[in-house]
Amino acid sequence: MSIRLASLPSPDLSLASFHIGPLTIHIYALCIVAGIIVAVLVTDRRLRRRGVTSWTVIDVALWTVPLGIIAARFYHVLTHGSDYFYPGANLSNVFAIWDGGNAIYGSLIGGAVGMYIGCRRAGLRFWAFADALAPALLISQAIGRLGNYFNQELFGMPTTLPWGLEISPEAPMFPQGMPAGTLFHPLFLYEMIWNLLGAAVIILLARRFTLDWGRSIAIYLVWYGVARSGLEAIRIDPTSDAPLGVPANIWASFVVALAGITLFTVQSIRHREPEPSPYLREPHLATAQVHASR
Numbered sequence: 001m002s003i004r005l006a007s008l009p010s011p012d013l014s015l016a017s018f019h020i021g022p023l024t025i026h027i028y029a030l031c032i033v034a035g036i037i038v039a040v041l042v043t044d045r046r047l048r049r050r051g052v053t054s055w056t057v058i059d060v061a062l063w064t065v066p067l068g069i070i071a072a073r074f075y076h077v078l079t080h081g082s083d084y085f086y087p088g089a090n091l092s093n094v095f096a097i098w099d100g101g102n103a104i105y106g107s108l109i110g111g112a113v114g115m116y117i118g119c120r121r122a123g124l125r126f127w128a129f130a131d132a133l134a135p136a137l138l139i140s141q142a143i144g145r146l147g148n149y150f151n152q153e154l155f156g157m158p159t160t161l162p163w164g165l166e167i168s169p170e171a172p173m174f175p176q177g178m179p180a181g182t183l184f185h186p187l188f189l190y191e192m193i194w195n196l197l198g199a200a201v202i203i204l205l206a207r208r209f210t211l212d213w214g215r216s217i218a219i220y221l222v223w224y225g226v227a228r229s230g231l232e233a234i235r236i237d238p239t240s241d242a243p244l245g246v247p248a249n250i251w252a253s254f255v256v257a258l259a260g261i262t263l264f265t266v267q268s269i270r271h272r273e274p275e276p277s278p279y280l281r282e283p284h285l286a287t288a289q290v291h292a293s294r
Helices: 027-048 056-079 091-095 104-122 126-150 187-208 215-233 248-270 285-293
Strands: 017-020 023-026
Touching (some): 104 126, 104 248, 126 187, 126 215, 187 215, 215 248
Antiparallel strands (some): 017 023
């Protein structure tokens, strides 16, 4: 008889949500909201250090967050088509964001579009905002991964390591044919640790070197893309469709990492001088000129 010396228990599936009157509150959604709030606070602090007016970040977030969430969900659905489109499928599940299934890469695409719109309206340089956001994005993603923990999803191959993750056989993502009591690699935890470490690395590098003109966000892309490709390679719960036998998320991770390397290289060649200002145009310049002429 084998004795399990240690493992990482998962929260009971009943704890993934709770009720307030007629409303059902999902822990997954709360984790996403908490991550967004922290990202806004961290980005605002970093922008203020560069002279940006306090809470200008909210003007940009009002575009970035909704488009990021929408794109994250639809990217997930499109890359997991067989999970949502089959004879007799309930098509309303396409919109069931509270059950999990929000692709980071989709959020990057939608969020980038929203960020560009928001920055133009706020008069900020796109790359200045993106660089301020880079470590905040990793922290936000780390917090969001707690939602995967409560949903008992985002785990890897079976393991005998002492931090192996317990998954209930009743969990929707539990692999068919696996015996009850099997432990799995806690990919959500690996990614949380990697993301928090990456945020610290970007902050420390930015203090030592000049990482403007998009170089901080480029490091984010490389850091996250490389790690995600490795995590996806050992993931066994239902993953994305697999062109040429390789999961779509691994392809996307390669593209993201390559985009980060390209961005860092190109911007380092094009912009050897420091970024002059986070503003496209200095705010209240006309007002200042009027006061100066009096």
